[in-house]
Amino acid sequence: MRFLSCSMIYLFLVLQLQTLLVSSENIINGSIPVGESLTASESQQFSSSWRSPSGDFAFGFRKIQPNHGFTLSIWFDKIPDKTIVWHAQAVNTTTGLVPEGSKVTLTPDRGLVITDPRGQQHWISSLPPGSGSVSRGLITDAGNFRLLSKDSGEDLWLSFDHPTDTLLPTQSIEIGSNLSSRLTETSFKKGRFRLHLGDDGDLKLLVLNSKSLAETDVYFSYYESGTTEPNPGTRLVFNQSGYMYVLRSDNATRFGIKENVPTYIAAPFYISTGSEEALGNVACGFNSICILGDDQRPKCQCPEKFSLMDPSDEYGDCKPDFEMQTCGPENNKTENVHVNVYELMRVDRTNWPYGDYQRYKNYDEDTCRNACLSDCFCAAVVYGNDRVCWLKRFPLSFGQRAPNGNHDDRRDSYTLIKVLKGVVDVPVTRYRGRNSGWVFTYRELVVATGDFMDELGRGGFGIVYKGFITISGGDEVAVAVKKLDRVAQENEKEFKNEVRVIGQIHHKNLVRLIGFSNEGHSRLIVYEFIPHGTLADFLFRRPRPSWEDRKRIAVGIARGILYLHEDCKEQIIHCDIKPQNILLDASYNPRISDFGLAKLLMMNQTHTLTNIRGTKGYVAPEWFRNSPITSKVDVYSYGVMLLEIVCCKKAVDLDESVILIDWAYDCFRDRRLEDLIEDDLEAIEDMEMVERYVKIGIWCIQEESGLRPNMRNITQMLEGVTQVRDPPNPCPYSVLSCDEYLSCGPV
Incomplete structure (x- = not known):
């Protein structure tokens, strides 16, 4: 007698090959x-x-x-x-x-x-x-x-x-039915695995994806048969000969299970026909590492500084033997704060294939380590030969350890698990004033942001969090704290100087810098909090914002860029003008953010011909050529954004297959400007201004930078002080088409 056994995780598919006739x-x-x-x-x-x-x-x-x-x-x-x-x-x-x-x-x-x-x-x-x-x-x-x-x-x-937890020969599963594994070998409560034939006729091998089995069941699938429309499955059959298949709705077509289960999936069962052939090894619980033993059965092991939640269940969850890092607020009312200090413990040849929430490419090991240590959400990172840094949340799903001598690039990796190193007392100091901005300690910004808990947004330079600081008189004010992730660590003096320069810049269309911190490996900048979010959120909603508001915002942004280009003591090229970097204050006035950061990130360069800056769809052609980078790159980006403001459409809309700069020029050339604004009645009544703004936008996106106006000319044209001539084709003789500019490089 032979049978299918999954005793390791208590989900049995039992195959009895001898004929069982009933008389x-x-x-x-x-x-x-x-x-x-x-x-x-x-x-x-x-x-x-x-x-x-x-x-x-x-x-x-x-x-x-x-x-x-x-x-x-x-x-x-x-x-x-x-x-x-x-x-x-x-x-x-x-x-x-x-x-x-x-x-x-x-x-x-x-x-x-x-x-x-x-x-x-x-x-x-x-x-x-x-x-x-x-x-x-x-x-x-x-x-x-x-x-x-x-x-x-x-x-x-x-x-x-x-x-x-078992299927026997001649038994079948109807639509809506399922098998559930046992919790343990000695507990007959429902476990974490399920084999389910859904209402759509698709057979799925599922694993429970909840922190504890007491919670509402939430499953994700390791395997799907794909037996849905147009000929869906109606029944999972395990026949007397040991053949398992999904019977489709025509009662003739069969989908064989055993031969169609991919060997790479983590299917939580074993097929046994004398000697056992493993299909997968996900028998282990959260935070546990699964190791394939000499008998080809999975064995579960808790990492160092972790132990089994239930000592009697060797396949259960592992809990940390220390206080995990959290993103909750700290108590800052005492003179000293107890601060947990964490380190990363290396576990070789081990990968956690699920639970990623962030991925960084082309990171070295030190940068990958710092990314996790400075992130309160990070429980571990996986780092391999491909220089990709994968950040994992707690709890870790399950680890898979490659056997010795396995050099498969996908598995020749190691994990760095965050564990508690110790506890230190840190005095809570108040920030010190400077003429050009406040200097904060890293700990003060941890307290101000509640351990970086309230994320406002992400951009090319880092992540922004909301926080509160106390000013003279005891009042609290809201701030936005940006954690920079690409500033060279060794340039502390240059960082301080540049931030202080930015701190001296004041304009009603620029976000005001309040201060900064540059302790250890951390580089943070503190800005005033702008309440109404980004221009992107405002612009691409439905119904469209009013035409009058859009015109006012377009002019305000132009004035802010003009100030950076011409009115500052030292010219600042933003390099990443886009709706996501334009914030709207309490009166919905535009405020440019992240100005000056491009210079911080390029301060090691002897010239500005390399390292493309900006965002796909807004990048000027000279970034892709051996051409000097001037303030005209900001003009190009502004032109793309001006067309977005007119049309309330994104520069690159993959859902509608629209490249805005091409479409806008085609509509202008063919005298079909009404197509750009569709049913925007307010803009339709002001077609003269719509045409003016479209022509300005097309002038700004000229492939030849010398044809683009400067920001002072643009401001005058927007305000009607200067006439606007009809622009030429923005890409008349480019080796790269305008479309190709949008897809070039990881910008």
């Missing part, structure tokens, strides 16, 4: 009269049972060690370990088991009923309403327990219709 004599011999009962007894658990005619299967109570409880079960009775293939789930106990002395009785009106020695009911076979009385029970040589109707002799209830 009329066997049915008579295997029947159980109404009124018969069995009692749970450790001394009589195998002798006190109802057996199938051939004796292959038995029905009765089984003692589950090391618990002091029993489960009503069907098991293979002729093999030494007497493998359980079905069990009744007791509903009034924590383990799903019942005490010794419990009884199962075959009743005419309720079928099988389990009661404990005090008479409390723990389980009942659910009969269809109005189905009539039970005449007898029957345990068949296929391992199916049947309850037969007294009137018609038809089945009122079948154990095959209520599978638990």
Whole structure:
């Protein structure tokens, strides 16, 4: 006899290859009269049972060690370990088991009923309403327990219709049904794995994706058969020959499961036909590492400084033996703050394939380490030969350790797990004033932002968090704290100087800098908090914002860029003008953010011909050529954004297959400007100004930078002081098309 076993995770798919024929004599011999009962007894658990005619299967109570409880079960009775293939789930106990002395009785009106020695009911076979009385029970040589109707002799209830963790030959799963693994070998509660045939006919191998099994079940799939429309699956069949397939709706087409399960998926079961062939190794719990043993079975191991949540469950979750880092607010009312200091512990040849929330390319190991240590969400990073840094949240899903000598690039990686190094007391100091901005300690900004908990947005230079600082008089003011992630660590003096220069710049259309911090590896800049979000959020919504507001915002942005280019002591080229970097204040006036950061990021360069800055769709052509970078790159970006302001459409809209600069010029050339604004009635009534703004935008995006106006000319044209001539084709003779500019490089 051979069978499919998944005892490692308690999901069994049992294959009995010998022919099991059911004859009329066997049915008579295997029947159980109404009124018969069995009692749970450790001394009589195998002798006190109802057996199938051939004796292959038995029905009765089984003692589950090391618990002091029993489960009503069907098991293979002729093999030494007497493998359980079905069990009744007791509903009034924590383990799903019942005490010794419990009884199962075959009743005419309720079928099988389990009661404990005090008479409390723990389980009942659910009969269809109005189905009539039970005449007898029957345990068949296929391992199916049947309850037969007294009137018609038809089945009122079948154990095959209520599978638990096992499929037997000739058994099938209908749409909406599933198998669930046991929680542990000695606990018959539902575990984390499920095999489910959905309402759409798709068979899925699922794993529970919740922090504890007490939570609402949330599953994600390791494997999907893809048996959906137009010919969906209707039934999962495990036939007598051991072949498993999904029967499709035409009742003729079959989708074979065994040969179609990819070997690379983490399928949580084992196929056994004498020697065991592993399909996957996800038997382990959260924060645990799965290792394939010499016997090709998965073994689970907690990382150093972690231990099993339940010491009796070697396949369960691992918990940290220390206080995990959190992103909650700190108590800053005392003179000293207890600060947990974390370090990264290396675990070789190990990967956590799920739970990524951030990925960084072309990072060295030190930069990858710092990215995790400075991020309160990060529980671990995975780093490999491809120089990709994967940040993982807590809890870690499950780890997979490659065998020794495995040099597969996908698995020749290691994990750095964040663990507690120690606790130090840090004095809470107030920030010190400077004429050009405040200097903060890193700890003060941790307190101000609640450990960087409230994220406002992300950009090319870093992540922005909301915080609160106390000013003179004790009042709190809101601030935005940007954590920079690409500033060279060794340039501390240059960083201070440049930030102080930015701190001296004041204009009503620029976001005001409040201060900065440059302790250790951290580089942070503190800005005033701007309440109404980004221009992108404002512009690309429906219904469109008013035409008057859009015109006012376009002029305000132009004035802010003009100030950076011409009115500052030292010219500042922004290099990343886009709607996401334009904020709207309480009166919806535009405020340019991130100005000066491009210079900080390029301060090591001797010239400005390399290292493309900016965002795809807004990048000037000279970035891709051996051409000097001047303030005209900001003019180009502004032109793209001006067209977005007119049309309320994104520069690159993949959903609508629109490249805005091409479309805008085509509409201008063909005198179809109304297509750009569609049903915007307010703009339609001001077509003269719409045309003016479109022409200005096209002048700004000229491929030849010398043809672009400067920001002073642009401001005058927007305000009507200067006439606007018809612009030429912005890309008349480019080697690269305008479309190609939008797709060049990782900008």
